[in-house]
Amino acid sequence: MLYPMSPKVVELKRKLESFMDRHIYPNEERFYREAEELGPWKVYPVVEELKSLARAEGLWNLFLPESGHGAGLTNLEYAPLCEVMGRSHLAPEVFNCSAPDTGNMEVLERYGSEQDKERWLKPLLAGEIRSCFAMTEPAVASSDATNIESSIVRDGDHYVINGRKWYTTNATDPRCKICIFMGKTDPDNPDRHRQQSMILVPMDTPGIEVKRPLPVFGFYGVPDRASEVIFTNVRVPRENMLLGEGRGFEIAQGRLGPGRIHHCMRLIGLAERTLEKMCRRVRSRVAFGKPVSEQTVTQERIAESRIMIEQARLLTLNAAYAMDTVGNKVAKAEIAMIKVAVPNMACQVIDWAIQAHGGGGTSNDFGLTQAYATARLLRLADGPDEVHRNQIARFELKKYSNA
Template sequence: MDFRPSPKVTALQERLQAFMDEHIYPNEKTYKAEQAALTDRWQPVPVVERLKPLAKRAGLWNLFLPASSSGAGLTNLEYAPLAEMMGRVQWSSEVFNCSAPDTGNMETLERYGTEAQKQQWLRPLLDGEIRSCFAMTEPDVASSDATNIACTIMRDGDEYVINGRKWWSSGSGDPRCKLLIVMGKTNPDGEDKYRQQSMILVPTDTKGVTITRMLPVFGFDDAPHGHGEIVFDNVRVPAENILLGEGRGFEIAQGRLGPGRIHHCMRAVGLAERALEMMCRRLNERTAFRKPLAQQGVMIERVAQSRIEIDQVRLLVLHAAWKMDEVGNKAARAEIAAIKVAAANMACQVVDRAIQAFGGAGVTTDYGLGYMYKYARTLRIVDGPDEVHRHQIGRLELGKYAPAAAHG
């Protein structure tokens, strides 16, 4: 395997770095000021909207879609370092139309949507005209086991009727969110528990769709993105809104979540790099007990440990991306599960060390480290908690040494 970037990717990295240096980093304070000035926090932040046309003109738009004519035609391995660069600033991915959950939803429509569905929903998403939401997790069941899903999607003539309650429906707070991809059961009593579920497209303005509240994450509301709790009360949509067909929900979920986890993990690497950079600058600037913090043994050790952990995880993620490209998401499921655990825990540790280096300033909102920690800690739960991924990895590893395999 060769992780060296191709000339195409090197050129994209250089252009993206130049864009970040010219337009993203200088506007971090602008973003905070403009958002604070909004009378309605659930409106788009103006600076992001101003930068999107510049990103389009720079050819830095829809970079995430692997091997697709709709995007940059990059593989997962090629996109990985670009996602890392965007992950250094929490709002920058949207500037390039590469932010979750839209990326996963666009990939879902690209892979599994009909031509009519693509024309209605994928095209405006690719153009950045609308945003979307993925509604899978539910408050009334342990959603770490997706077979627990209780929301129903029942056929009634030429329509499906949806009833249930979802939460952590990320992106649903955005006024530009026009589409929900909803996972529910079309065959609740089916013998195969992995064929009971389906996914369906639901316009957000459909009668019976109600966002009851936006959920805070460690006190952050993540406006204008947000994470909604949504009630579906006899919601009716046309039968042609079903994705791929009844009973294909798990199949779609696996196809959707694999690349999404790669994106999350590379953004986490970028976030950790930024935290380490901030930590090192802080340690060189501050003095305690008559010498710079950068000369304190414990701080030197924490910097070294952070450097080791970031580089370890980056290589692990690149390997997972390479394997996905080579053999597909299903065959790379152990590697995908491994990076999901490793990246989130690494980012938590690195950001925690940075907070400690900043002292009291680290737990304010002045430097953004609290928001970084919120993202890193939440990542240990989203797209499947650590425990589920570790269980999967352990079972796959044990399966290599099962008696049948030993004599096969």
């Protein structure tokens, strides 16, 4: 292997896989049923039951690097573990490793005050509350984050917040207690990347209206609890400002780097499981006098899926290694490449698996529609393909600026 796993990671991976076999896979049907029956405004009991088991087995906060609160793993060490968790929609939250809480915890760890850490980070690390991240807006093209229009205006010892956000994951969850909100404190600053700030907003603050849950391909609550939230004259203390006015874009870039790679790690696990489902399905079905697995087109798709998954994994491990060795800022190109390559790979593998399952593949019985919703969403979340491709091209062209 180009990136061998340490003995510590090997043991954690073994424990994770065992937990998945014993608790996650057998409870997936119940999880999807609860999500459908209870809807996005409720807590799903199966998740809470399994969280206590995961914590008891030491499979908790594995994502946190260089921290006394988690396993202290590097991005490269976390990659194979995140991949295992990505095999099921149920798993990440059970291990307290789900977005957007992971990114928000990292922000609080790096930029929060001691009071912020005590009030918000501590219960998040314990899995007692959840959080949301409010950046995307329906009125502007949020693929360019400098477009956001929400305002954060200083008023004495407070800030007054106004804005309309959507795809604010977790906002409908009754356990969601804190929001990290991105808005403009200095809209006239000639440096467009210094106009924005991030501020902590408790979700019980007057003026916050969680307007509605947003379905993702018809799913509410799975793969996430996307929501629309209105902020009207919301007042919070000035000490809730993170890092300082004008530093929001800086925080966002630091937050989104790990978030993007975590999404890619999970998608590789989802693609692996999808390929397994496809192989099992085509070996058990007969069409035109022979197993579907013996049809040449099926074999070509299985082969291409294996090649694409391996390519995506190596690209992701390379990005993780770069982040660990040269830092997230220097590894921007590597992160952008996986953000394009991995969701596109997953979409294709899942699409072939749906085709191999026949009409049943379009139902919710095999988990493929839920998987496709996740993969397709991630071609947009944390920046659409087009933005990342443009960024990669600029990095490449810069090499020849003196040619």
